[in-house]
Amino acid sequence: MSVSRKAINFDLYTNELKKHFQDTREAYAQVKEFMLKNGFEHRQYSGYASKNSLSERAISKLSTKLVTNFPWLASCVKRFDVTDIGEQYDLTDQLQILSKSIHKDIPKNSPDKEAKLAELRTEINKATQSKTHNLNTKNKNIER
Known part of the structure:
Protein backbone atom coordinates (compact mmCIF):
# COMPACT_ATOMS: atom_id res chain seq x y z
CA MET A 1 0.00 0.00 0.00
CA ILE A 85 -7.13 6.13 -4.65
CA GLY A 86 -5.45 6.74 -7.98
CA GLU A 87 -6.37 9.41 -10.45
CA GLN A 88 -9.90 10.60 -9.96
CA TYR A 89 -12.06 12.51 -12.42
CA ASP A 90 -15.34 14.25 -11.74
CA LEU A 91 -17.65 13.68 -14.68
CA THR A 92 -20.68 15.32 -13.07
CA ASP A 93 -20.73 18.21 -15.56
CA GLN A 94 -20.49 15.86 -18.55
CA LEU A 95 -23.32 13.68 -17.23
CA GLN A 96 -25.53 16.71 -16.68
CA ILE A 97 -24.80 18.10 -20.15
CA LEU A 98 -25.49 14.72 -21.74
CA SER A 99 -28.70 14.26 -19.78
CA LYS A 100 -29.93 17.74 -20.68
CA SER A 101 -29.13 17.15 -24.33
CA ILE A 102 -30.81 13.77 -24.39
CA HIS A 103 -33.96 14.79 -22.56
CA LYS A 104 -34.39 18.36 -23.82
CA ASP A 105 -32.57 18.90 -27.09
CA ILE A 106 -33.22 15.56 -28.78
CA PRO A 107 -36.90 14.76 -29.30
CA LYS A 108 -37.86 11.31 -28.01
CA ASN A 109 -38.96 9.96 -31.39
CA SER A 110 -36.36 11.78 -33.47
CA PRO A 111 -35.31 9.65 -36.48
CA ASP A 112 -31.68 10.73 -36.05
CA LYS A 113 -31.62 10.32 -32.26
CA GLU A 114 -28.90 7.65 -32.33
CA ALA A 115 -26.66 9.78 -34.55
CA LYS A 116 -27.13 12.78 -32.26
CA LEU A 117 -26.36 10.65 -29.20
CA ALA A 118 -23.19 9.34 -30.86
CA GLU A 119 -22.17 12.93 -31.60
CA LEU A 120 -22.76 13.91 -27.96
CA ARG A 121 -20.72 10.93 -26.72
CA THR A 122 -17.86 11.97 -28.98
CA GLU A 123 -17.97 15.53 -27.63
CA ILE A 124 -17.99 14.28 -24.04
CA ASN A 125 -15.11 11.87 -24.71
CA LYS A 126 -13.06 14.72 -26.17
CA ALA A 127 -13.81 16.93 -23.17
CA THR A 128 -12.95 14.12 -20.76
CA GLN A 129 -9.70 13.30 -22.58
CA SER A 130 -8.79 16.97 -22.55
CA LYS A 131 -9.36 17.14 -18.78
CA THR A 132 -7.38 13.92 -18.32
CA HIS A 133 -4.53 15.30 -20.42
CA ASN A 134 -4.55 18.56 -18.46
CA LEU A 135 -4.52 16.67 -15.14
CA ASN A 136 -1.69 14.38 -16.29
CA THR A 137 0.35 17.36 -17.49
CA LYS A 138 -0.32 19.17 -14.22
CA ASN A 139 0.78 16.09 -12.22
CA LYS A 140 3.97 15.72 -14.28
CA ASN A 141 4.81 19.39 -13.69
CA ILE A 142 4.29 18.95 -9.95
CA GLU A 143 6.58 15.89 -9.90
CA ARG A 144 9.43 17.87 -11.51
Whole structure:
Protein backbone atom coordinates (compact mmCIF):
# COMPACT_ATOMS: atom_id res chain seq x y z
CA MET A 1 0.00 0.00 0.00
CA SER A 2 1.49 3.31 -1.04
CA VAL A 3 1.23 6.69 0.64
CA SER A 4 -1.83 8.07 -1.09
CA ARG A 5 -5.41 9.00 -0.46
CA LYS A 6 -7.37 5.98 0.71
CA ALA A 7 -10.87 4.71 0.14
CA ILE A 8 -12.40 2.68 2.95
CA ASN A 9 -15.49 0.60 2.30
CA PHE A 10 -17.04 -1.80 4.76
CA ASP A 11 -20.04 -4.00 5.28
CA LEU A 12 -21.49 -5.13 8.59
CA TYR A 13 -23.58 -8.18 9.51
CA THR A 14 -27.09 -6.94 10.28
CA ASN A 15 -27.99 -9.83 12.60
CA GLU A 16 -24.83 -9.28 14.62
CA LEU A 17 -25.52 -5.52 14.81
CA LYS A 18 -28.96 -6.28 16.26
CA LYS A 19 -27.22 -7.80 19.29
CA HIS A 20 -25.68 -4.39 20.02
CA PHE A 21 -28.22 -1.86 18.68
CA GLN A 22 -31.98 -1.51 18.60
CA ASP A 23 -31.63 0.39 15.34
CA THR A 24 -28.74 -0.85 13.17
CA ARG A 25 -28.45 2.57 11.53
CA GLU A 26 -26.94 3.80 14.80
CA ALA A 27 -23.80 1.73 14.18
CA TYR A 28 -23.30 3.30 10.77
CA ALA A 29 -23.95 6.76 12.23
CA GLN A 30 -21.29 6.21 14.91
CA VAL A 31 -18.72 5.06 12.36
CA LYS A 32 -19.60 7.96 10.07
CA GLU A 33 -19.05 10.50 12.85
CA PHE A 34 -15.71 8.84 13.68
CA MET A 35 -14.55 8.83 10.05
CA LEU A 36 -15.50 12.47 9.51
CA LYS A 37 -13.58 13.48 12.65
CA ASN A 38 -10.56 11.51 11.44
CA GLY A 39 -10.00 13.16 8.07
CA PHE A 40 -12.40 11.30 5.80
CA GLU A 41 -15.31 12.40 3.68
CA HIS A 42 -18.44 10.32 3.30
CA ARG A 43 -18.86 9.22 -0.31
CA GLN A 44 -21.73 6.74 -0.27
CA TYR A 45 -23.36 4.28 2.10
CA SER A 46 -20.44 2.83 4.06
CA GLY A 47 -17.78 4.27 1.78
CA TYR A 48 -15.29 6.95 2.79
CA ALA A 49 -12.35 8.70 1.12
CA SER A 50 -9.45 10.26 3.00
CA LYS A 51 -8.97 13.97 2.47
CA ASN A 52 -5.19 13.56 2.60
CA SER A 53 -2.60 10.95 1.71
CA LEU A 54 -2.13 8.25 4.34
CA SER A 55 0.56 5.64 4.94
CA GLU A 56 -0.02 2.01 5.84
CA ARG A 57 0.96 2.91 9.41
CA ALA A 58 -1.68 5.66 9.55
CA ILE A 59 -4.32 3.17 8.39
CA SER A 60 -3.15 0.72 11.04
CA LYS A 61 -3.52 3.43 13.71
CA LEU A 62 -6.98 4.28 12.39
CA SER A 63 -8.00 0.61 12.62
CA THR A 64 -6.78 0.47 16.22
CA LYS A 65 -8.77 3.60 17.07
CA LEU A 66 -11.86 2.12 15.44
CA VAL A 67 -11.85 -1.12 17.45
CA THR A 68 -10.93 0.78 20.62
CA ASN A 69 -13.88 3.16 20.18
CA PHE A 70 -16.30 0.51 18.94
CA PRO A 71 -15.80 -2.84 20.72
CA TRP A 72 -18.79 -4.26 18.81
CA LEU A 73 -17.13 -3.64 15.41
CA ALA A 74 -14.90 -6.72 15.29
CA SER A 75 -17.81 -9.13 15.72
CA CYS A 76 -20.01 -7.25 13.23
CA VAL A 77 -17.65 -6.57 10.34
CA LYS A 78 -18.25 -8.60 7.19
CA ARG A 79 -15.70 -6.75 5.01
CA PHE A 80 -13.39 -3.81 5.63
CA ASP A 81 -11.51 -2.86 2.47
CA VAL A 82 -8.85 -0.19 2.08
CA THR A 83 -7.95 0.91 -1.44
CA ASP A 84 -5.36 3.36 -2.76
CA ILE A 85 -7.13 6.13 -4.65
CA GLY A 86 -5.45 6.74 -7.98
CA GLU A 87 -6.37 9.41 -10.45
CA GLN A 88 -9.90 10.60 -9.96
CA TYR A 89 -12.06 12.51 -12.42
CA ASP A 90 -15.34 14.25 -11.74
CA LEU A 91 -17.65 13.68 -14.68
CA THR A 92 -20.68 15.32 -13.07
CA ASP A 93 -20.73 18.21 -15.56
CA GLN A 94 -20.49 15.86 -18.55
CA LEU A 95 -23.32 13.68 -17.23
CA GLN A 96 -25.53 16.71 -16.68
CA ILE A 97 -24.80 18.10 -20.15
CA LEU A 98 -25.49 14.72 -21.74
CA SER A 99 -28.70 14.26 -19.78
CA LYS A 100 -29.93 17.74 -20.68
CA SER A 101 -29.13 17.15 -24.33
CA ILE A 102 -30.81 13.77 -24.39
CA HIS A 103 -33.96 14.79 -22.56
CA LYS A 104 -34.39 18.36 -23.82
CA ASP A 105 -32.57 18.90 -27.09
CA ILE A 106 -33.22 15.56 -28.78
CA PRO A 107 -36.90 14.76 -29.30
CA LYS A 108 -37.86 11.31 -28.01
CA ASN A 109 -38.96 9.96 -31.39
CA SER A 110 -36.36 11.78 -33.47
CA PRO A 111 -35.31 9.65 -36.48
CA ASP A 112 -31.68 10.73 -36.05
CA LYS A 113 -31.62 10.32 -32.26
CA GLU A 114 -28.90 7.65 -32.33
CA ALA A 115 -26.66 9.78 -34.55
CA LYS A 116 -27.13 12.78 -32.26
CA LEU A 117 -26.36 10.65 -29.20
CA ALA A 118 -23.19 9.34 -30.86
CA GLU A 119 -22.17 12.93 -31.60
CA LEU A 120 -22.76 13.91 -27.96
CA ARG A 121 -20.72 10.93 -26.72
CA THR A 122 -17.86 11.97 -28.98
CA GLU A 123 -17.97 15.53 -27.63
CA ILE A 124 -17.99 14.28 -24.04
CA ASN A 125 -15.11 11.87 -24.71
CA LYS A 126 -13.06 14.72 -26.17
CA ALA A 127 -13.81 16.93 -23.17
CA THR A 128 -12.95 14.12 -20.76
CA GLN A 129 -9.70 13.30 -22.58
CA SER A 130 -8.79 16.97 -22.55
CA LYS A 131 -9.36 17.14 -18.78
CA THR A 132 -7.38 13.92 -18.32
CA HIS A 133 -4.53 15.30 -20.42
CA ASN A 134 -4.55 18.56 -18.46
CA LEU A 135 -4.52 16.67 -15.14
CA ASN A 136 -1.69 14.38 -16.29
CA THR A 137 0.35 17.36 -17.49
CA LYS A 138 -0.32 19.17 -14.22
CA ASN A 139 0.78 16.09 -12.22
CA LYS A 140 3.97 15.72 -14.28
CA ASN A 141 4.81 19.39 -13.69
CA ILE A 142 4.29 18.95 -9.95
CA GLU A 143 6.58 15.89 -9.90
CA ARG A 144 9.43 17.87 -11.51
